[in-house]
Amino acid sequence: DSGVTQTPKHLITATGQRVTLRCSPRSGDLSVYWYQQSLDQGLQFLIHYYNGEERAKGNILERFSAQQFPDLHSELNLSSLELGDSALYFCASSVEPSGGATDTQYFGPGTRLTVL
């Protein structure tokens, strides 16, 4: 158990809908990262938040957005869903910023999204 929790574990929805995925980082971690794992794209970095502020964006679609709240949990919002958005969405957390071992990202169990 990494200490990172994600809910829900599974989500099935229809095209055009909007969903929210939730992540709670490990105790003491200020950074949250979101990744998407799909069969065709592999594991792709989406976005990084540190202490409530967006730090970096990766291959995140404009239909997707995220935020990190004062209690440090994060939500990933996916809207106007398409079939191709079906994937496993991971959240990871780390202490950051500081060098060395604290850069390690610990991953949650993921949320499997199925868009029908």
Place this chain on the structure above:
Amino acid sequence: AQSVTQPDIHITVSEGASLELRCNYSYGATPYLFWYVQSPGQGLQLLLKYFSGDTLVQGIKGFEAEFKRSQSSFNLRKPSVHWSDAAEYFCAVGGTPSNDYKLSFGAGTTVTVRA
């Protein structure tokens, strides 16, 4: 830009035999390197990491990896595999301030263990 190549998509190994998974990276500076394992239906678990120092890194579950700068490689090894080692293994580079701490993953290597 940083990137990772895992040349082997799938490896089959007999239980008790040794295992080596290859990883080649591309990174402009001194890399931070990681190996993660994903069991079926599970999340990613960190096996080991390299930041600096000794180029032979020990991890959990009896795994080790060797960083070779001259070959831009960070291969994962285990002397004797167990059936429970059947999983998908991902090599990753990054996690440094210069790249906003994001990780770039390889495509993964699926390991099948036969009895």
